[in-house]
Amino acid sequence: MTALLSFKALSKDWFGVPAVSDLTLEVARGSTLGLIGENGAGKSTLMNMVGGVVTPSDGEMSWKGEAYAPRSAADAAVRGIAFIHQELNLFTNLSIAENVFIDSFPKRFGMIDRTRIREDTAALLARLELDHSPETLVAELAPGERQIVEIAKALHREADLIIFDEPTTSLTPRETARLFDVIARLKAEGRTVIYISHILSDVKMLCDEVAVLRDGRLVEAGPAEVFDVGRMIRSMIGRELAGMFPARTAAPQADVVFEAEGLGQPGVLEAVSLNVRAGEVLGLFGLMGSGRSELARVIFGLDPVERGSLRLGGRELAGGPGARIAAGLAFVTENRRDEGLMLDAPVAENMSLVAVRTFGRGPLAVLDRGAHELATERMRGEIGVRAGDIARQPVKALSGGNQQKVVIGKWLMSGPRLFILDEPTRGVDVGAKYEIYALADRLAASGAGILFISSELEELIGMCDRVMVMSRGEVTAEFAAPFDRVKILAAAFREAVA
Amino acid sequence: MRPGLDVALRHATAIIFVCVLLYFAVQAPGFLAMENLGNIVKQSAFIGIAAIGITFVLLTAGIDLSVGSVMYLAPLIAGIVMRDLGLGVPAGLIVCVAAGALLGAINAVFIVRLNIVPFIVTLATLFAFRGFGAFLTSSRQFDFPPAMREFGQASVFGVPNPILFFGGLALIAHFVLTRTTFGRQIYAVGNDAEAARKAGVPVAALRARVYVISGACAGLSGFVLISQIGRLDAGFGEGREFDVIAAAVLGGASLFGGVGSAFGAVAGATLIQTVKTGLVFTGVNLYLQPIVQAAIIFLAVLVDSLREHRLRRLKRRVIRPATDA
Numbered sequence: 001m002t003a004l005l006s007f008k009a010l011s012k013d014w015f016g017v018p019a020v021s022d023l024t025l026e027v028a029r030g031s032t033l034g035l036i037g038e039n040g041a042g043k044s045t046l047m048n049m050v051g052g053v054v055t056p057s058d059g060e061m062s063w064k065g066e067a068y069a070p071r072s073a074a075d076a077a078v079r080g081i082a083f084i085h086q087e088l089n090l091f092t093n094l095s096i097a098e099n100v101f102i103d104s105f106p107k108r109f110g111m112i113d114r115t116r117i118r119e120d121t122a123a124l125l126a127r128l129e130l131d132h133s134p135e136t137l138v139a140e141l142a143p144g145e146r147q148i149v150e151i152a153k154a155l156h157r158e159a160d161l162i163i164f165d166e167p168t169t170s171l172t173p174r175e176t177a178r179l180f181d182v183i184a185r186l187k188a189e190g191r192t193v194i195y196i197s198h199i200l201s202d203v204k205m206l207c208d209e210v211a212v213l214r215d216g217r218l219v220e221a222g223p224a225e226v227f228d229v230g231r232m233i234r235s236m237i238g239r240e241l242a243g244m245f246p247a248r249t250a251a252p253q254a255d256v257v258f259e260a261e262g263l264g265q266p267g268v269l270e271a272v273s274l275n276v277r278a279g280e281v282l283g284l285f286g287l288m289g290s291g292r293s294e295l296a297r298v299i300f301g302l303d304p305v306e307r308g309s310l311r312l313g314g315r316e317l318a319g320g321p322g323a324r325i326a327a328g329l330a331f332v333t334e335n336r337r338d339e340g341l342m343l344d345a346p347v348a349e350n351m352s353l354v355a356v357r358t359f360g361r362g363p364l365a366v367l368d369r370g371a372h373e374l375a376t377e378r379m380r381g382e383i384g385v386r387a388g389d390i391a392r393q394p395v396k397a398l399s400g401g402n403q404q405k406v407v408i409g410k411w412l413m414s415g416p417r418l419f420i421l422d423e424p425t426r427g428v429d430v431g432a433k434y435e436i437y438a439l440a441d442r443l444a445a446s447g448a449g450i451l452f453i454s455s456e457l458e459e460l461i462g463m464c465d466r467v468m469v470m471s472r473g474e475v476t477a478e479f480a481a482p483f484d485r486v487k488i489l490a491a492a493f494r495e496a497v498a
Numbered sequence: 499m500r501p502g503l504d505v506a507l508r509h510a511t512a513i514i515f516v517c518v519l520l521y522f523a524v525q526a527p528g529f530l531a532m533e534n535l536g537n538i539v540k541q542s543a544f545i546g547i548a549a550i551g552i553t554f555v556l557l558t559a560g561i562d563l564s565v566g567s568v569m570y571l572a573p574l575i576a577g578i579v580m581r582d583l584g585l586g587v588p589a590g591l592i593v594c595v596a597a598g599a600l601l602g603a604i605n606a607v608f609i610v611r612l613n614i615v616p617f618i619v620t621l622a623t624l625f626a627f628r629g630f631g632a633f634l635t636s637s638r639q640f641d642f643p644p645a646m647r648e649f650g651q652a653s654v655f656g657v658p659n660p661i662l663f664f665g666g667l668a669l670i671a672h673f674v675l676t677r678t679t680f681g682r683q684i685y686a687v688g689n690d691a692e693a694a695r696k697a698g699v700p701v702a703a704l705r706a707r708v709y710v711i712s713g714a715c716a717g718l719s720g721f722v723l724i725s726q727i728g729r730l731d732a733g734f735g736e737g738r739e740f741d742v743i744a745a746a747v748l749g750g751a752s753l754f755g756g757v758g759s760a761f762g763a764v765a766g767a768t769l770i771q772t773v774k775t776g777l778v779f780t781g782v783n784l785y786l787q788p789i790v791q792a793a794i795i796f797l798a799v800l801v802d803s804l805r806e807h808r809l810r811r812l813k814r815r816v817i818r819p820a821t822d823a
Contacts, residue, residue, distance in 0.1 A: 074698030089693035091686045093756045098682050103698040111677040
């Protein structure tokens with residue numbers, strides 16, 4: 001078999017941090033390749049390079065034997081590469097037929113030839129066994145049906161390679177079964193498929209080749225027969241960690257600071273219960289889309305919850321974020337730049353944002369500038385922010401690590417009892433990571449509870465007293481130190497490993 | 499959401515329209531007379547034509563605040579050209595639409611090429627265009643030749659010219675929006691600009707063209723009203739951008755993009771004019787009339803945001819696999 005798509009020493013780094021490095025791989029024409037790896041292993045970056053969304057920093061790609069360097073997503077589409085993303089690229093306000101033909105409507109007398117697009121689409125839908133009129137609005141379709149429309153689009157463009165990225169996340173079992181039927185038919189037609197999924201048994205079942213990525217590198221690739229689920233998981237992990245984490249200074253205390261019981265929200269969370277003791281760091285692990293961040297938002301009162309109760313220090317938590325902050329909750333969001341900071345405002349102003357009302361004096365709550373300066377300056381020393389004049393320097397002028405410290409400092413000023421840290425070390429360099437870990441340890445040692453959410457298993461193992469694993473909105477397992485990485489990952493993948 | 503509310507939201511304009519007509523019919527006999535209704539449509543042509551134009555912009559989730567100033571400047575340019583070159587009214591009409599398109603193109607350059615927010619760009623040109631007109635006229639009234647008014651009063655087969663333009667434009671816009679690649683791609687951009695880009699839709703070119711169309715329509719709208727008055731005052735069209743946006747939104751266009759239609763804009767503009775005329779008919783206190791209009795506009799925007807809220811709920815991400823029904 002000849003290679004349809006091949007990568008030679010392909011690399012991509014973001015501001016010096018490698019996302020894909022020196023990757024060489026061939027995708028044979030007519031094969032079905034399963035691409036697997038942990039969060040951040042480089043799967044998305046690799047596929048974005050294929051799709052023309054990201055330009056490689058080094059190395060080469062070739063397509064049908066010719067050098068391939070797409071400049072845009074449309075470029076890749078024209079060559080015959082189709083993407084079925086997790087978030088579908090359909091226009092809900094247009095009909096199925098219009099979605100299929102959006103980039104190239106056939107015309108008759110200058111107007112869209114509606115008869116033709118209707119008939120052609122009807123033929124495509126019949127091939128895919130989707131029982132809808134081509135004139136149905138996409139808004140009226142279920143998620144699984146929308147995916148079939150995406151596939152119809154790919155077929156309409158005569159795509160040779162169809163890339164599926166986590167296609168089954170929001171599908172019902174029946175829809176998933178139909179999708180697999182369709183994929184089998186695509187294979188039978190001789191089309192090449194790349195299938196990316198966290199559901200390893202699906203990969204095992206659908207694919208004839210498997211490639212495993214870790215830290216942007218290809219760990220191993222080969223025929224699917226030789227990969228059982230255990231080997232896939234073991235191949236995905238394997239990194240040494242020594243000296244990356246500070247030693248924990250204090251053991252958890254006996255009393256529970258925070259308790260969540262039976263949290264449920266249709267489509268998002270199902271019966272999630274957890275508790276955090278004073279001085280304890282509870283890790284929350286899960287793959288992308290497992291519901292970790294959604295849980296954090298529910299606890300903090302940003303999203304509604306239908307069932308269950310939350311207690312902080314024995315008292316019921318209710319109301320919006322304002323009331324919960326007052327009760328002693330702090331939330332370091334995973335999206336520092338958009339949700340955690342006012343980028344253009346000075347460092348000091350960012351730090352005092354949560355506690356600002358404590359600086360109000362008199363009936364008009366006029367800001368006591370002296371006290372404000374004193375307090376922010378003290379906090380700067382405490383958390384070790386490296387900045388010039390914190391009253392003037394805007395936060396966006398700081399490095400990622402220092403920015404994150406400002407976010408944590410902002411919460412420290414209000415003296416919270418439970419910290420939710422959502423991906424606190426994302427986009428932060430190694431040195432600053434260590435400082436953030438040390439800060440987390442200090443918070444715990446001072447008696448606060450910490451809910452540490454991360455997609456980096458290593459840092460959870462290095463920092464936590466316990467680790468809970470979430471998958472598809474529910475807690476699938478809980479582990480206490482010493483941790484077994486294979487078991488944690490297996491729980492996240494919902495696979496049983498001996 | 500309950501299906502009843504759903505249907506009500508989708509047909510909000512029609513429902514409000516029927517209620518308004520019934521109310522005035524009961525309050526003022528003769529309101530539903532053919533002549534009065536004809537007058538209402540004729541008077542709504544002015545706002546309606548510009549509303550059709552701005553619907554294109556709103557469909558891409560953009561905004562054009564400069565339409566009121568274009569209504570003033572484009573006919574003024576046409577008037578000067580007519581005077582200096584001795585052109586007739588039909589030629590002047592073409593110059594006026596072209597001038598409107600050019601002013602729209604200025605908006606487009608700033609928005610698409612320099613990537614500045616439409617709100618800011620068109621807010622700036624709102625002042626710039628009017629300022630330029632004031633400079634040309636020294637804020638004095640500009641008189642058109644008598645032929646202008648004759649054109650405005652004329653009719654073809656008994657249909658007055660303003661209604662002819664209004665109806666003709668509505669038909670053309672409807673066909674462009676529903677039957678051409680350009681039209682369907684506008685809806686795609688408004689629904690999800692990023693997805694449109696990925697699908698190979700020429701997003702930048704589309705966004706540029708909608709501002710040109712909005713400018714051209716605003717020019718035409720100004721010309722149609724001036725042809726009925728015969729002169730152009732310094733304050734002509736001032737503040738009309740809000741009537742125009744209100745008409746489009748009342749007709750079902752969403753400020754969030756992707757939803758709206760040409761006939762909707764027609765309905766919205768006609769509804770606003772119906773209310774205005776009806777208030778005069780029923781002798782409502784002159785000073786209360788703006789408040790009633792405000793209430794209707796508020797209602798329209800409220801409906802729009804309810805609709806958007808509903809759409810958001812449909813789009814919300816779901817993690818847990820759904821169960822088969």
